[in-house]
Amino acid sequence: MFIQSIKMALKSIMSNKMRSFLTMLGVIIGVFSLVVLVSLVTGATGSITDSINELGTDQIDVDISDVRGVPISLEELRTDIASIESVKAVAPQTYGVGEVTSMTKSVRAVAIGTTPELAEIQGIKLEAGRFFMNPDLDNNTNVIVVSHELAVDVVGRSDCVGETVKLGGRSFTIIGVMEKQSNSMMMLMMGTPYRAYMPYTTLVRLIPGKDMSVWSFSVSAVDDLDQAEKDIQEYMIRRFPGDEEGYSIYNESQISDQMGKITGILSILLGGIAGISLLVGGIGIMNIMLVSVTERTREIGIRKAIGARPSVIMLQFLIEAIVLSVMGCLIGIGFSWLAMQLINMIGKVSFGLSPVVVIVAVLFSMGVGVVFGLYPAKKASAMKPIDALRFN
Amino acid sequence: MIVFKDICKTYIMGDEQVHALDHANIHIKQGEFVSIIGPSGSGKSTLMNIMGCLDTASSGEYYLDGMPIERYSEKALAKIRNKKIGFIFQSFNLISTMTAEENVELPLIYQGVRASERKARVKEALEMVDLYSRRGHTPNQMSGGQQQRVAIARAMAAKPSLFLADEPTGNLDSATGKQIMSIFKELNKQGNTIVLITHDDSVACQAQRSIRIMDGKVSDIAYDENGEQVAPMRGGTV
Ligand SMILES: Nc1ncnc2c1ncn2[C@@H]1O[C@H](COP(=O)(O)OP(=O)(O)O)[C@@H](O)[C@H]1O
Ligand SMILES: [Mg+2]
Numbered sequence: 306m307f308i309q310s311i312k313m314a315l316k317s318i319m320s321n322k323m324r325s326f327l328t329m330l331g332v333i334i335g336v337f338s339l340v341v342l343v344s345l346v347t348g349a350t351g352s353i354t355d356s357i358n359e360l361g362t363d364q365i366d367v368d369i370s371d372v373r374g375v376p377i378s379l380e381e382l383r384t385d386i387a388s389i390e391s392v393k394a395v396a397p398q399t400y401g402v403g404e405v406t407s408m409t410k411s412v413r414a415v416a417i418g419t420t421p422e423l424a425e426i427q428g429i430k431l432e433a434g435r436f437f438m439n440p441d442l443d444n445n446t447n448v449i450v451v452s453h454e455l456a457v458d459v460v461g462r463s464d465c466v467g468e469t470v471k472l473g474g475r476s477f478t479i480i481g482v483m484e485k486q487s488n489s490m491m492m493l494m495m496g497t498p499y500r501a502y503m504p505y506t507t508l509v510r511l512i513p514g515k516d517m518s519v520w521s522f523s524v525s526a527v528d529d530l531d532q533a534e535k536d537i538q539e540y541m542i543r544r545f546p547g548d549e550e551g552y553s554i555y556n557e558s559q560i561s562d563q564m565g566k567i568t569g570i571l572s573i574l575l576g577g578i579a580g581i582s583l584l585v586g587g588i589g590i591m592n593i594m595l596v597s598v599t600e601r602t603r604e605i606g607i608r609k610a611i612g613a614r615p616s617v618i619m620l621q622f623l624i625e626a627i628v629l630s631v632m633g634c635l636i637g638i639g640f641s642w643l644a645m646q647l648i649n650m651i652g653k654v655s656f657g658l659s660p661v662v663v664i665v666a667v668l669f670s671m672g673v674g675v676v677f678g679l680y681p682a683k684k685a686s687a688m689k690p691i692d693a694l695r696f697n
Numbered sequence: 698m699i700v701f702k703d704i705c706k707t708y709i710m711g712d713e714q715v716h717a718l719d720h721a722n723i724h725i726k727q728g729e730f731v732s733i734i735g736p737s738g739s740g741k742s743t744l745m746n747i748m749g750c751l752d753t754a755s756s757g758e759y760y761l762d763g764m765p766i767e768r769y770s771e772k773a774l775a776k777i778r779n780k781k782i783g784f785i786f787q788s789f790n791l792i793s794t795m796t797a798e799e800n801v802e803l804p805l806i807y808q809g810v811r812a813s814e815r816k817a818r819v820k821e822a823l824e825m826v827d828l829y830s831r832r833g834h835t836p837n838q839m840s841g842g843q844q845q846r847v848a849i850a851r852a853m854a855a856k857p858s859l860f861l862a863d864e865p866t867g868n869l870d871s872a873t874g875k876q877i878m879s880i881f882k883e884l885n886k887q888g889n890t891i892v893l894i895t896h897d898d899s900v901a902c903q904a905q906r907s908i909r910i911m912d913g914k915v916s917d918i919a920y921d922e923n924g925e926q927v928a929p930m931r932g933g934t935v
Contacts, residue, residue: 309806320794607790610751611804611851612779614772690778691752694790 306617307624314625317597318632328593329633331586332673336637336666339579340658341644343572348656350568364426365392365522365534367541369552376516377544379420389540391525391533396423397505398519401512405451405501406471407459414455414499416472418508418515426523429502434466434481437504445506450481454498472501473511530556576662580669586633587673594626594681605685606693619686626678627671634670638663698858698890699725699748704757706743706913717743718754719913725892727858730885732893732901735910741894742863744910748892749782749861750774762858779807783852785862789844791836797823797847798832804855822850826880842873849880860884860891866900878903 318325369376379397386392399418404411423429424436429450437448449472456463456479459470468479486498509515524533534556541552598605605618613621642658649655701723708715717740725731735741746752747759750766759766761781769777784790791800801822805815823829826846836844845865852860862881866874878900885891893904901907909916 306806306809317794603790604792604794607792608803608807609775610749610778610784610790611855612775612807614775614807616772617807689752690775691746694751 306620310617310620310624311628313621314628317625318628324593325629325632328590328629329586329636331589332583332630332633332670333586333637333640335579335583335586336634336670337640337644338582339576339666339669340638340641340662342575342579343662344641344645344656344659345648346568346572346575347659347662348654350564351656352654353564353568363524363527363530365524365530365537365554365556366398367520367522367537367552367554369518369520369545376518377520382520385540385544386522389533389536391529391536393523393525394422394426395520395522396420396426398423398521399505399508399515400519401473401508401515403473403511405455405459405499407461407468409461410459412455412458412499413497414451414472414501415497416449416501416503416508416511418503418505420505422523423502423521426521430484431481432484433464434479436481436502442504442506445504445510447475447477447507448480448503449477450483450502451479452483452498452500453485455501456482458499475511477501477503576665583666583669583673587630587677590626590629590674591677591681593629594622594678595684597625598622598681598685601685602688602693602696605688606690606696609688609690610694615686619682622682622685623675623678626682627674630670630674630678631667634667638666698727698762699723699892700758700760701748702758702760704744704747704754704759706740706747706752707755716913718747720757721910721913721915723908723915725890727890728885728888729906730881730891730893730904732895732904732907733910733915734895734898734901734907736896739910740913741896741910743913744915745861745863745892745894748859749784750778775807779804779855781858783855783857783860785845785848785852785860785865787864787867789836789841789848789868791844791847791851793836796833796835797828797839797850800836800847801851801854804851808855818854818856819850822854823847825853826850840873841869842876845869845873845877846880849877849884853884858890860889861894862891863894864896865893866895866897874900 379395382395386395396419401416401418402413403416405414417423420442421436421438429436431450432453434450436450437446440446441448449470451459451470453463456465460468460479463482463485465479465482469476470479471477483500522533522537524530534554538554541554542549545551608618638658645656645658701721704718704721704723705716706718708717719740721744733741733744743752747754748761750761750769753767761777764777766774766777778784791797792803795803798819801819802815805818810818819832820829823832826849828843828846828850831839831843836847839847845868849865860881865881866877869877881891881893882903891904893900895901906917
């Protein structure tokens with residue numbers, strides 16, 4: 306009987322294609338907006354999280370800004386972390402901003418003074434040349450490793466190892482060029498794609514009085530991130546007793562957690578709005594089903610006369626509403642998929658349909674079909690056979 | 698098999714009461730071919746609707762094969778209509794979006810008959826009314842006579858014990874009407890009970906027995922073999 310009811314529902318939907326399509330339109334639009342919006346948010350979240358992960362989730366930054374007494378030295382930290390098992394390496398970071406100029410062009414860039422360990426901690430990849438090494442540090446040589454964008458926009462090409470640029474009135478030799486960043490995360494974090502790494506000894510000389518205030522630690526194993534953070538915390542408490550305000554500890558997963566919360570709220574918000582439009586689609590289905598029940602009163606009478614039980618009539622109309630709704634949902638998902646392909650093509654991204662939202666959309670539209678099909682179906686099944694037969 | 702005991706049906710139209718059936722007493726036995734004759738508005742359709750369990754009486758008792766019909770729920774009545782009663786209406790009442798085949802199949806679907814058996818029974822019924830070749834046609838692709846034959850096939854396919862026909866030839870020309878009547882006679886010969894409603898004496902006299910209805914009151918007439926009216930057998934009640 307169930308299969309028969311589905312067949313009858315499909316038949317009746319097919320016998321009036323235009324009206325069925327218009328009826329489904331509400332659900333189609335609702336599902337389309339639900340799936341596309343949520344997929345976009347999840348996709349964007351995914352790529353931002355990827356970017357954060359690319360920076361290294363195994364990285365912990367400690368910002369020592371305001372401690373009383375003498376700030377910590379690199380040698381001291383190096384020896385101290387050797388005894389902390391969960392922490393692998395440490396590198397200082399100190400920042401300055403300045404104009405990087407070639408013969409022809411000039412951009413405003415962030416200069417980062419650090420040690421060779423940072424390349425490993427942050428997983429910096431080079432497309433040409435090398436990162437600076439300890440002798441460069443000891444001799445505070447004027448060498449820099451530049452971002453791809455800086456190389457292209459200042460020198461004019463990315464294979465510019467050996468070229469000279471000016472920064473802060475001094476000449477620097479480019480010894481390495483970083484790979485082009487696939488994402489805009491660095492841009493978000495630093496405010497510019499123009500970056501130049503140099504030995505911290507060189508940077509300190511360039512900007513007298515500059516301290517090394519940010520320390521980046523890498524952990525021994527990604528799973529140990531929490532342990533490492535705890536160990537570093539304990540170390541800092543020991544090193545700067547009673548001075549908890551003077552430093553802050555960050556790790557990248559905190560950033561992604563925060564990000565996840567924001568995008569979660571965004572998903573629910575957008576999903577909610579799209580859900581409301583799906584409900585409106587449901588009301589459209591109810592409206593047409595009511596019209597259909599009235600139009601087909603005589604048919605209902607005939608069916609009852611030849612022996613259709615009320616529950617069978619009910620099932621027939623209920624299934625028709627559900628089929629309308631689910632068909633609309635599937636068409637909506639189809640359109641969403643097309644839209645995502647288009648967005649991917651234009652935006653050069655690779656967002657997929659979020660499987661969760663697809664499942665939610667199907668279940669939700671089934672629910673819409675049941676809820677809004679129930680009343681018309683009940684109305685059809687409750688008709689007295691003789692009244693339905695007499696109807697013209 | 699059909700027993701009407703003091704069946705009344707009263708319609709209330711505003712202040713006015715219409716006694717469409719007024720203490721009707723009827724007995725119809727298994728295998729009989731009975732016609733119910735009366736002028737328009739006399740209560741024939743009302744009688745058939747109650748007999749067919751499509752409507753309920755205002756008062757009185759109706760026993761179909763011994764079952765007290767007024768005590769059954771709509772669900773149970775649907776089952777009775779499905780299994781025991783085959784309807785043939787004046788206006789055919791086929792479902793216009795379905796083919797002849799699908800229309801005939803519908804009561805079998807409601808009976809829960811398996812697909813393979815349905816197919817066989819639909820074929821048998823459509824062949825009986827000589828319309829198997831038209832099985833793929835929808836009602837609006839067929840003439841009135843053909844539609845009525847599909848309706849008869851639909852009633853037959855369900856293998857009911859009672860055929861109820863409400864002016865089945867009323868919308869047809871006399872030649873087509875004769876064709877329909879011969880199908881009923883054939884059905885009756887096979888042992889089916891047939892109750893045929895008409896306002897046409899020439900149709901009514903083809904039955905073994907007629908019940909006359911006038912302003913909701915019934916009385917019995919019998920015909921001799923020449924179609925001549927003979928005296929009622931037993932007062933007003935049969
Ligand atoms: N649903 C109804 N509401 C009110 N009056 C009705 C209804 N059905 C039938 N009647 C009245 O009952 C009487 C008998 O009608 P009906 O059984 O249809 O007669 P017939 O079929 O013999 O022409 C008529 O007077 C008709 O007007
Ligand atoms: Mg009538």
